[in-house]
Amino acid sequence: MQLISIGDFVDLITVVNEKGIKFIKSKFYFSRAKRMESTWQCIYNNSSDWWLVPKIRKRWNFIISGNEQVTYPDFVVEKYLNKKNNLKMLSIGCGGGTAEIAFSKHPCFETILAIDISPKIIEHAKQKITTNDPILHFECKNFITMDLNEQKFDVIHFNSSLHHFFNIEIALNKVKKILKKDGIMIINEYVGPNRFQWTKTRLLFINKVLKEIIPQSHKYRLNNRIKKNNVYRVGWLRSVFSDPSEAIYSAQILKLIHANFTTIAEVELGGNLLHPLLKDIAHHFIEENSINSGLLQKLFLLEDQLMVSENYSDFIFGIYSK
Numbered sequence: 013m014q015l016i017s018i019g020d021f022v023d024l025i026t027v028v029n030e031k032g033i034k035f036i037k038s039k040f041y042f043s044r045a046k047r048m049e050s051t052w053q054c055i056y057n058n059s060s061d062w063w064l065v066p067k068i069r070k071r072w073n074f075i076i077s078g079n080e081q082v083t084y085p086d087f088v089v090e091k092y093l094n095k096k097n098n099l100k101m102l103s104i105g106c107g108g109g110t111a112e113i114a115f116s117k118h119p120c121f122e123t124i125l126a127i128d129i130s131p132k133i134i135e136h137a138k139q140k141i142t143t144n145d146p147i148l149h150f151e152c153k154n155f156i157t158m159d160l161n162e163q164k165f166d167v168i169h170f171n172s173s174l175h176h177f178f179n180i181e182i183a184l185n186k187v188k189k190i191l192k193k194d195g196i197m198i199i200n201e202y203v204g205p206n207r208f209q210w211t212k213t214r215l216l217f218i219n220k221v222l223k224e225i226i227p228q229s230h231k232y233r234l235n236n237r238i239k240k241n242n243v244y245r246v247g248w249l250r251s252v253f254s255d256p257s258e259a260i261y262s263a264q265i266l267k268l269i270h271a272n273f274t275t276i277a278e279v280e281l282g283g284n285l286l287h288p289l290l291k292d293i294a295h296h297f298i299e300e301n302s303i304n305s306g307l308l309q310k311l312f313l314l315e316d317q318l319m320v321s322e323n324y325s326d327f328i329f330g331i332y333s334k
Contacts, residue, residue: 060234062290065297067308072281076329084329085114088198092276092331098122099166102190104155105129105173109137109148111200115169116141116148127153156182166195175202175262176255184272188334197273197332202283203265204326207258208246210288214322218243218289221314225307226289230296243288266328273332280325285315287326
Protein backbone atom coordinates (compact mmCIF):
# COMPACT_ATOMS: atom_id res chain seq x y z
CA MET A 13 0.00 0.00 0.00
CA GLN A 14 1.56 3.28 -1.09
CA LEU A 15 2.02 6.10 1.41
CA ILE A 16 0.09 8.70 -0.59
CA SER A 17 -1.53 9.00 -4.02
CA ILE A 18 -2.52 11.80 -6.38
CA GLY A 19 -6.12 11.00 -5.62
CA ASP A 20 -5.55 11.82 -1.95
CA PHE A 21 -4.78 15.45 -2.82
CA VAL A 22 -7.88 15.72 -5.01
CA ASP A 23 -10.02 14.16 -2.29
CA LEU A 24 -8.63 16.63 0.25
CA ILE A 25 -9.87 19.55 -1.86
CA THR A 26 -13.22 17.81 -2.36
CA VAL A 27 -13.68 17.18 1.39
CA VAL A 28 -12.83 20.80 2.23
CA ASN A 29 -15.48 21.99 -0.24
CA GLU A 30 -18.10 19.55 1.06
CA LYS A 31 -17.45 19.55 4.83
CA GLY A 32 -15.25 22.57 5.47
CA ILE A 33 -11.80 23.08 6.98
CA LYS A 34 -13.18 22.38 10.48
CA PHE A 35 -13.72 18.74 9.48
CA ILE A 36 -10.09 18.47 8.31
CA LYS A 37 -8.85 19.95 11.59
CA SER A 38 -10.83 17.32 13.48
CA LYS A 39 -8.50 14.67 12.05
CA PHE A 40 -5.43 15.99 13.84
CA TYR A 41 -5.76 13.82 16.92
CA PHE A 42 -3.12 11.40 18.19
CA SER A 43 -5.96 9.18 19.36
CA ARG A 44 -7.22 6.74 16.73
CA ALA A 45 -10.58 6.61 18.48
CA LYS A 46 -10.92 10.39 18.29
CA ARG A 47 -10.23 10.39 14.53
CA MET A 48 -12.84 7.68 14.04
CA GLU A 49 -15.38 9.56 16.12
CA SER A 50 -14.78 12.77 14.15
CA THR A 51 -15.78 10.96 10.95
CA TRP A 52 -19.15 9.93 12.33
CA GLN A 53 -19.77 13.16 14.22
CA CYS A 54 -20.19 15.01 10.93
CA ILE A 55 -23.85 15.13 9.93
CA TYR A 56 -24.31 16.47 6.42
CA ASN A 57 -26.35 15.80 3.34
CA ASN A 58 -23.99 14.63 0.64
CA SER A 59 -25.83 13.86 -2.56
CA SER A 60 -22.61 12.61 -4.17
CA ASP A 61 -22.63 9.44 -2.06
CA TRP A 62 -23.14 6.73 -4.65
CA TRP A 63 -25.51 4.65 -2.50
CA LEU A 64 -28.04 7.51 -2.53
CA VAL A 65 -28.68 7.19 -6.27
CA PRO A 66 -32.35 6.05 -6.46
CA LYS A 67 -31.80 3.71 -9.38
CA ILE A 68 -28.94 1.97 -7.58
CA ARG A 69 -31.08 1.49 -4.48
CA LYS A 70 -33.85 0.05 -6.64
CA ARG A 71 -31.33 -2.31 -8.24
CA TRP A 72 -30.30 -3.58 -4.81
CA ASN A 73 -33.94 -3.97 -3.76
CA PHE A 74 -34.60 -6.08 -6.84
CA ILE A 75 -31.50 -8.24 -6.32
CA ILE A 76 -32.49 -8.93 -2.70
CA SER A 77 -36.27 -9.13 -2.82
CA GLY A 78 -37.16 -9.49 -6.50
CA ASN A 79 -39.08 -6.21 -6.33
CA GLU A 80 -37.34 -2.85 -6.73
CA GLN A 81 -39.89 -1.22 -4.41
CA VAL A 82 -39.34 -3.64 -1.50
CA THR A 83 -36.44 -2.74 0.80
CA TYR A 84 -34.45 -5.38 2.63
CA PRO A 85 -36.01 -4.76 6.09
CA ASP A 86 -39.48 -5.38 4.67
CA PHE A 87 -38.24 -8.40 2.72
CA VAL A 88 -36.52 -9.99 5.74
CA VAL A 89 -39.61 -9.60 7.94
CA GLU A 90 -41.94 -10.92 5.26
CA LYS A 91 -39.85 -13.97 4.36
CA TYR A 92 -38.06 -14.92 7.57
CA LEU A 93 -39.91 -13.35 10.51
CA ASN A 94 -43.56 -13.10 9.51
CA LYS A 95 -44.79 -15.92 11.77
CA LYS A 96 -42.82 -14.77 14.81
CA ASN A 97 -43.53 -12.20 17.50
CA ASN A 98 -41.99 -10.53 20.56
CA LEU A 99 -38.64 -10.43 18.77
CA LYS A 100 -35.62 -8.63 20.20
CA MET A 101 -33.20 -7.07 17.75
CA LEU A 102 -29.74 -5.54 18.21
CA SER A 103 -28.53 -3.28 15.39
CA ILE A 104 -24.79 -2.57 15.58
CA GLY A 105 -23.46 0.63 14.02
CA CYS A 106 -26.90 2.00 13.22
CA GLY A 107 -25.80 5.38 11.89
CA GLY A 108 -28.79 7.56 11.08
CA GLY A 109 -31.20 4.71 11.83
CA THR A 110 -33.05 4.45 8.50
CA ALA A 111 -33.05 0.65 8.38
CA GLU A 112 -33.89 0.35 12.07
CA ILE A 113 -36.89 2.64 11.69
CA ALA A 114 -38.08 0.48 8.80
CA PHE A 115 -37.76 -2.68 10.91
CA SER A 116 -39.59 -1.05 13.85
CA LYS A 117 -42.74 -0.54 11.78
CA HIS A 118 -43.35 -4.30 11.84
CA PRO A 119 -45.39 -5.71 14.76
CA CYS A 120 -43.20 -8.81 15.13
CA PHE A 121 -40.65 -6.79 17.15
CA GLU A 122 -40.94 -6.26 20.89
CA THR A 123 -37.81 -4.14 21.06
CA ILE A 124 -35.01 -2.90 18.79
CA LEU A 125 -31.80 -1.66 20.40
CA ALA A 126 -29.79 0.38 17.88
CA ILE A 127 -26.25 1.38 18.89
CA ASP A 128 -23.47 3.51 17.45
CA ILE A 129 -20.20 4.95 18.78
CA SER A 130 -21.04 8.51 17.70
CA PRO A 131 -23.09 10.55 20.21
CA LYS A 132 -23.96 13.11 17.55
CA ILE A 133 -25.29 10.60 15.05
CA ILE A 134 -27.33 8.89 17.78
CA GLU A 135 -28.96 12.22 18.58
CA HIS A 136 -29.58 12.70 14.87
CA ALA A 137 -31.28 9.29 14.69
CA LYS A 138 -33.42 10.01 17.77
CA GLN A 139 -34.82 13.10 16.09
CA LYS A 140 -36.39 10.87 13.43
CA ILE A 141 -38.67 9.04 15.86
CA THR A 142 -41.21 9.99 18.50
CA THR A 143 -39.67 10.47 21.93
CA ASN A 144 -41.81 7.74 23.49
CA ASP A 145 -41.32 5.05 20.88
CA PRO A 146 -41.87 1.82 22.86
CA ILE A 147 -39.96 -0.37 20.39
CA LEU A 148 -36.95 1.47 18.99
CA HIS A 149 -34.17 2.67 21.27
CA PHE A 150 -31.04 4.49 20.05
CA GLU A 151 -28.03 4.40 22.39
CA CYS A 152 -24.40 5.51 22.13
CA LYS A 153 -22.51 2.28 22.82
CA ASN A 154 -19.40 0.41 21.70
CA PHE A 155 -20.46 -3.14 20.86
CA ILE A 156 -17.12 -4.71 21.82
CA THR A 157 -17.00 -3.17 25.29
CA MET A 158 -20.70 -2.90 26.18
CA ASP A 159 -22.12 -5.15 28.89
CA LEU A 160 -25.26 -6.85 27.64
CA ASN A 161 -25.96 -8.60 30.96
CA GLU A 162 -26.37 -11.98 29.27
CA GLN A 163 -29.11 -10.65 27.02
CA LYS A 164 -30.08 -12.78 24.03
CA PHE A 165 -31.37 -11.46 20.70
CA ASP A 166 -33.48 -12.97 17.94
CA VAL A 167 -31.97 -10.70 15.27
CA ILE A 168 -28.54 -9.08 15.07
CA HIS A 169 -28.02 -6.57 12.30
CA PHE A 170 -24.95 -4.97 10.69
CA ASN A 171 -25.60 -2.32 8.05
CA SER A 172 -22.26 -1.14 6.61
CA SER A 173 -20.70 -1.32 10.07
CA LEU A 174 -18.96 -4.70 10.38
CA HIS A 175 -16.18 -3.63 8.00
CA HIS A 176 -15.22 -0.90 10.51
CA PHE A 177 -14.26 -3.37 13.26
CA PHE A 178 -10.57 -3.73 14.09
CA ASN A 179 -11.11 -7.32 15.15
CA ILE A 180 -13.96 -8.87 13.21
CA GLU A 181 -13.43 -12.29 14.79
CA ILE A 182 -13.98 -10.89 18.31
CA ALA A 183 -17.14 -9.12 17.11
CA LEU A 184 -18.54 -12.29 15.52
CA ASN A 185 -17.70 -14.40 18.59
CA LYS A 186 -19.70 -11.96 20.71
CA VAL A 187 -22.57 -12.22 18.22
CA LYS A 188 -22.57 -16.00 18.62
CA LYS A 189 -22.84 -15.65 22.39
CA ILE A 190 -25.81 -13.27 22.35
CA LEU A 191 -27.70 -14.66 19.34
CA LYS A 192 -30.52 -17.02 20.25
CA LYS A 193 -30.34 -20.60 19.04
CA ASP A 194 -32.94 -19.98 16.35
CA GLY A 195 -31.92 -16.36 15.74
CA ILE A 196 -30.51 -14.77 12.60
CA MET A 197 -27.69 -12.37 11.81
CA ILE A 198 -28.25 -9.92 8.94
CA ILE A 199 -25.44 -8.15 7.12
CA ASN A 200 -25.58 -5.50 4.41
CA GLU A 201 -21.85 -4.99 4.04
CA TYR A 202 -18.76 -4.00 2.14
CA VAL A 203 -16.59 -7.12 1.98
CA GLY A 204 -14.17 -6.02 -0.75
CA PRO A 205 -10.41 -5.35 -0.66
CA ASN A 206 -8.96 -3.96 2.56
CA ARG A 207 -8.58 -0.17 2.53
CA PHE A 208 -10.08 -0.07 -1.00
CA GLN A 209 -6.86 -1.34 -2.55
CA TRP A 210 -8.29 -2.20 -5.97
CA THR A 211 -6.19 -4.43 -8.21
CA LYS A 212 -4.35 -2.88 -11.15
CA THR A 213 -6.63 -4.78 -13.54
CA ARG A 214 -9.74 -3.36 -11.90
CA LEU A 215 -8.38 0.18 -11.90
CA LEU A 216 -7.66 -0.06 -15.62
CA PHE A 217 -11.23 -1.25 -16.23
CA ILE A 218 -12.77 1.49 -14.06
CA ASN A 219 -10.73 4.25 -15.65
CA LYS A 220 -11.60 2.98 -19.12
CA VAL A 221 -15.30 3.22 -18.22
CA LEU A 222 -14.79 6.68 -16.72
CA LYS A 223 -13.11 7.87 -19.90
CA GLU A 224 -15.43 6.23 -22.45
CA ILE A 225 -18.87 6.10 -20.78
CA ILE A 226 -19.18 9.00 -18.33
CA PRO A 227 -19.93 12.28 -20.15
CA GLN A 228 -17.88 15.38 -19.33
CA SER A 229 -20.96 17.03 -17.79
CA HIS A 230 -21.13 14.25 -15.18
CA LYS A 231 -17.46 14.38 -14.14
CA TYR A 232 -17.58 17.53 -12.02
CA ARG A 233 -17.19 16.86 -8.31
CA LEU A 234 -19.75 18.16 -5.84
CA ASN A 235 -19.47 21.89 -5.00
CA ASN A 236 -16.41 22.55 -7.15
CA ARG A 237 -15.26 22.62 -10.78
CA ILE A 238 -12.65 19.90 -10.47
CA LYS A 239 -13.35 17.02 -12.83
CA LYS A 240 -12.92 13.40 -11.91
CA ASN A 241 -10.67 12.11 -14.67
CA ASN A 242 -9.03 9.20 -12.85
CA VAL A 243 -9.69 6.72 -10.07
CA TYR A 244 -6.77 6.02 -7.74
CA ARG A 245 -6.08 3.71 -4.84
CA VAL A 246 -6.35 5.29 -1.42
CA GLY A 247 -2.98 6.12 0.18
CA TRP A 248 -2.00 4.78 3.61
CA LEU A 249 -1.62 8.25 5.14
CA ARG A 250 -5.13 9.29 4.12
CA SER A 251 -6.62 6.03 5.45
CA VAL A 252 -5.01 6.46 8.84
CA PHE A 253 -5.94 10.11 9.26
CA SER A 254 -9.36 10.12 7.62
CA ASP A 255 -10.94 7.08 9.27
CA PRO A 256 -8.56 4.47 10.74
CA SER A 257 -11.40 1.93 10.81
CA GLU A 258 -12.44 2.20 7.16
CA ALA A 259 -12.40 -1.25 5.56
CA ILE A 260 -9.37 -2.19 7.64
CA TYR A 261 -10.03 -5.97 7.48
CA SER A 262 -13.06 -6.06 5.18
CA ALA A 263 -11.68 -8.89 3.03
CA GLN A 264 -11.84 -11.24 6.05
CA ILE A 265 -15.55 -10.80 6.71
CA LEU A 266 -17.04 -13.54 4.53
CA LYS A 267 -14.35 -16.07 5.41
CA LEU A 268 -14.98 -15.58 9.13
CA ILE A 269 -18.76 -15.63 8.77
CA HIS A 270 -18.71 -18.82 6.70
CA ALA A 271 -16.44 -20.45 9.29
CA ASN A 272 -18.70 -19.57 12.21
CA PHE A 273 -22.27 -19.39 10.87
CA THR A 274 -24.63 -21.25 8.56
CA THR A 275 -25.66 -19.35 5.43
CA ILE A 276 -29.42 -18.97 5.02
CA ALA A 277 -29.24 -16.51 2.13
CA GLU A 278 -26.45 -14.55 0.49
CA VAL A 279 -26.66 -12.32 -2.57
CA GLU A 280 -24.09 -10.26 -4.43
CA LEU A 281 -24.89 -6.56 -4.69
CA GLY A 282 -21.87 -5.54 -6.74
CA GLY A 283 -20.17 -2.22 -6.15
CA ASN A 284 -16.96 -3.42 -7.81
CA LEU A 285 -17.36 -0.74 -10.48
CA LEU A 286 -20.03 1.65 -9.19
CA HIS A 287 -18.42 2.34 -5.81
CA PRO A 288 -15.04 3.70 -7.01
CA LEU A 289 -16.43 5.09 -10.27
CA LEU A 290 -19.26 7.21 -8.86
CA LYS A 291 -17.55 8.42 -5.69
CA ASP A 292 -17.81 12.26 -5.62
CA ILE A 293 -19.78 12.43 -8.88
CA ALA A 294 -22.90 10.45 -7.95
CA HIS A 295 -24.94 13.66 -7.50
CA HIS A 296 -25.19 13.87 -11.29
CA PHE A 297 -27.18 10.61 -11.28
CA ILE A 298 -29.69 11.45 -8.55
CA GLU A 299 -32.30 12.83 -10.96
CA GLU A 300 -34.22 10.04 -12.67
CA ASN A 301 -34.29 11.07 -16.32
CA SER A 302 -33.73 9.31 -19.63
CA ILE A 303 -30.04 10.27 -19.89
CA ASN A 304 -29.18 9.02 -16.42
CA SER A 305 -31.31 5.93 -16.86
CA GLY A 306 -29.43 5.00 -20.03
CA LEU A 307 -26.03 5.66 -18.47
CA LEU A 308 -26.80 3.67 -15.34
CA GLN A 309 -28.14 0.75 -17.34
CA LYS A 310 -24.81 0.58 -19.21
CA LEU A 311 -22.91 0.78 -15.92
CA PHE A 312 -25.02 -2.00 -14.37
CA LEU A 313 -24.18 -4.30 -17.28
CA LEU A 314 -20.48 -3.44 -17.02
CA GLU A 315 -20.52 -4.03 -13.27
CA ASP A 316 -22.09 -7.45 -13.79
CA GLN A 317 -19.35 -8.26 -16.31
CA LEU A 318 -16.67 -7.16 -13.85
CA MET A 319 -18.16 -9.31 -11.06
CA VAL A 320 -18.14 -12.33 -13.35
CA SER A 321 -14.53 -11.78 -14.39
CA GLU A 322 -13.39 -11.22 -10.80
CA ASN A 323 -15.70 -13.93 -9.41
CA TYR A 324 -16.38 -11.66 -6.46
CA SER A 325 -18.74 -8.97 -5.21
CA ASP A 326 -17.55 -6.10 -3.03
CA PHE A 327 -20.95 -5.73 -1.36
CA ILE A 328 -23.01 -8.57 0.08
CA PHE A 329 -26.45 -8.93 1.64
CA GLY A 330 -26.59 -12.03 3.80
CA ILE A 331 -28.67 -13.82 6.42
CA TYR A 332 -27.03 -16.37 8.70
CA SER A 333 -27.82 -18.63 11.64
CA LYS A 334 -25.65 -20.19 14.36
